[in-house]
Amino acid sequence: MSSELLTRLSFNQITADPWSLEQSIRHCAAHSVPYIGVWRHKFDEATKASALIRAAGLRVSSLCRGGWFSAPTPTERRERIADNRLAIEQAAAIGAEVLVIVSGPANGQSLADARATVLDGLREVLTDAERAGITLGIEPLHPMYTAERSVVVTLRQANDMADALASPAVGVVIDAFHVWWDPEVNAQIERARGRIAGFHVSDWPVPLPGILMGRALMGDGVIELRHLRRIIDAAGYSGPIEVEIFNDEIWANAGDGLLALIQQRFVEHVLG
Amino acid sequence: MSSELLTRLSFNQITADPWSLEQSIRHCAAHSVPYIGVWRHKFDEATKASALIRAAGLRVSSLCRGGWFSAPTPTERRERIADNRLAIEQAAAIGAEVLVIVSGPANGQSLADARATVLDGLREVLTDAERAGITLGIEPLHPMYTAERSVVVTLRQANDMADALASPAVGVVIDAFHVWWDPEVNAQIERARGRIAGFHVSDWPVPLPGILMGRALMGDGVIELRHLRRIIDAAGYSGPIEVEIFNDEIWANAGDGLLALIQQRFVEHVLG
Numbered sequence: 001m002s003s004e005l006l007t008r009l010s011f012n013q014i015t016a017d018p019w020s021l022e023q024s025i026r027h028c029a030a031h032s033v034p035y036i037g038v039w040r041h042k043f044d045e046a047t048k049a050s051a052l053i054r055a056a057g058l059r060v061s062s063l064c065r066g067g068w069f070s071a072p073t074p075t076e077r078r079e080r081i082a083d084n085r086l087a088i089e090q091a092a093a094i095g096a097e098v099l100v101i102v103s104g105p106a107n108g109q110s111l112a113d114a115r116a117t118v119l120d121g122l123r124e125v126l127t128d129a130e131r132a133g134i135t136l137g138i139e140p141l142h143p144m145y146t147a148e149r150s151v152v153v154t155l156r157q158a159n160d161m162a163d164a165l166a167s168p169a170v171g172v173v174i175d176a177f178h179v180w181w182d183p184e185v186n187a188q189i190e191r192a193r194g195r196i197a198g199f200h201v202s203d204w205p206v207p208l209p210g211i212l213m214g215r216a217l218m219g220d221g222v223i224e225l226r227h228l229r230r231i232i233d234a235a236g237y238s239g240p241i242e243v244e245i246f247n248d249e250i251w252a253n254a255g256d257g258l259l260a261l262i263q264q265r266f267v268e269h270v271l272g
Numbered sequence: 273m274s275s276e277l278l279t280r281l282s283f284n285q286i287t288a289d290p291w292s293l294e295q296s297i298r299h300c301a302a303h304s305v306p307y308i309g310v311w312r313h314k315f316d317e318a319t320k321a322s323a324l325i326r327a328a329g330l331r332v333s334s335l336c337r338g339g340w341f342s343a344p345t346p347t348e349r350r351e352r353i354a355d356n357r358l359a360i361e362q363a364a365a366i367g368a369e370v371l372v373i374v375s376g377p378a379n380g381q382s383l384a385d386a387r388a389t390v391l392d393g394l395r396e397v398l399t400d401a402e403r404a405g406i407t408l409g410i411e412p413l414h415p416m417y418t419a420e421r422s423v424v425v426t427l428r429q430a431n432d433m434a435d436a437l438a439s440p441a442v443g444v445v446i447d448a449f450h451v452w453w454d455p456e457v458n459a460q461i462e463r464a465r466g467r468i469a470g471f472h473v474s475d476w477p478v479p480l481p482g483i484l485m486g487r488a489l490m491g492d493g494v495i496e497l498r499h500l501r502r503i504i505d506a507a508g509y510s511g512p513i514e515v516e517i518f519n520d521e522i523w524a525n526a527g528d529g530l531l532a533l534i535q536q537r538f539v540e541h542v543l544g
Contacts, residue, residue: 144483
């Protein structure tokens with residue numbers, strides 16, 4: 001695979017969740033994948049993880065994840081704020097420029113209250129992010145996750161939040177699986193110009209086998225990935241593109257062939 | 273159950289799909305449910321069905337469904353147009369004021385092309401609907417159905433389409449299950465003032481057991497139904513409210529208790 005075509009490819013390590021960080025690094029290095037998207041539950045010490053990643057010649061595209069602000073009680077909210085401060089420190093230590101923010105569900109609050117709580121939570125950690133040089137990448141999730149994972153569900157909403165927060169430390173992360181259906185997606189991507197902090201790809205298979213673990217490899221579904229990539233390119237984003245797939249079958253069979261397959265599908269269905 | 277509280281209740285017969293039209297009518301009449309939402313596959317002749325419904329003292333809140341315009345070939349598109357003309361005739365014959373429009377999936381087209389096809393299809397049958405006195409109720413489905421059932425997925429989009437069609441025969445049908453997650457839902461309901469052609473209720477259980485058959489009885493999920501009902505009332509809608517639930521368990525156990533349970537949940541979780 002021509003390395004020139006793959007300079008923007010990032011392997012988000014949740015795609016092979018059974019692998020340790022060391023295994024993911026080894027597979028990426030063996031296939032000259034330039035970036036890795038790291039999850040917090042995959043390391044104990046950020047500085048040690050960072051050393052391993054750098055030693056293999058890899059860069060970190062983002063750290064997953066902060067957020068989950070919409071806790072119902074003041075005590076829990078304070079705990080979430082503290083955890084987000086820790087996540088910002090970890091992002092800096094591991095060499096990530098972006099901390100991916102998944103907002104969290106309503107947890108028994110009204111949707112309006114939960115959404116206000118998310119904005120308040122981000123506001124509280126804004127100066128920490130600014131000082132650390134970390135971008136908080138607000139990632140809208142697909143509306144089918146509203147009840148369980150994220151009250152932030154459209155790119156318009158993420159853009160509105162970024163407008164309200166008005167800080168260079170706030171951006172948006174665009175995941176094709178979460179936004180492809182949106183009649184407004186082109187306009188909202190253009191509106192996000194200058195604040196696009198990441199682009200994630202996978203695919204939407206038909207029928208969708210499950211809500212959480214139903215995502216597919218690029219090319220095995222109906223998302224117009226090349227179209228989205230071009231729109232995002234045209235909006236000025238030239239950073240890494242993360243392959244992030246939650247799929248039981250890929251997890252069960254993750255082996256030596258996985259990275260080569262991802263590279264092939266990336267070139268065929270995202271680039272070009 | 274006080275009949276005054278139940279003057280707006282409609283039983284959408286898909287809620288008990290195993291029942292014949294005759295059975296649904298008998299259950300509704302026995303419980304003084306004033307409206308029934310009828311499905312086309314449940315009758316052969318609209319005039320005979322209409323006579324049965326009137327004889328039981330019931331009114332038809334809507335006919336399900338027209339639409340499915342987004343066919344990939346010209347021949348299939350013509351067939352869909354013809355079928356929608358038939359559906360408009362059936363709606364008039366059965367005494368429904370509203371034909372519910374489910375747009376259909378992209379069927380291999382790009383989303384943009386499929387959406388244009390839906391608008392073209394509606395435009396083609398507009399004069400038929402106007403002449404018959406039938407409102408085409410564009411129902412946005414939840415975005416998780418984009419790939420398989422409807423490229424129309426937000427109330428903003430349905431409002432935009434209604435604006436573009438600019439006809440008294442075009443309205444929107446608001447189903448709580450499909451729109452509750454939308455950060456814009458309050459504003460788009462207000463924008464739909466004067467064109468709200470129906471309101472459907474069910475609930476979103478956590479976790480959602482399945483994409484198509486996962487809906488729950490009102491009160492068994494997280495949708496703020498009373499809040500939505502109040503916003504829709506405030507936007508001037510005073511017509512029937514249909515209980516439409518796709519749920520395997522309800523289908524399997526549909527019996528004498530179902531209508532009373534629906535009435536109780538309707539009063540507790542939708543009214544008030």
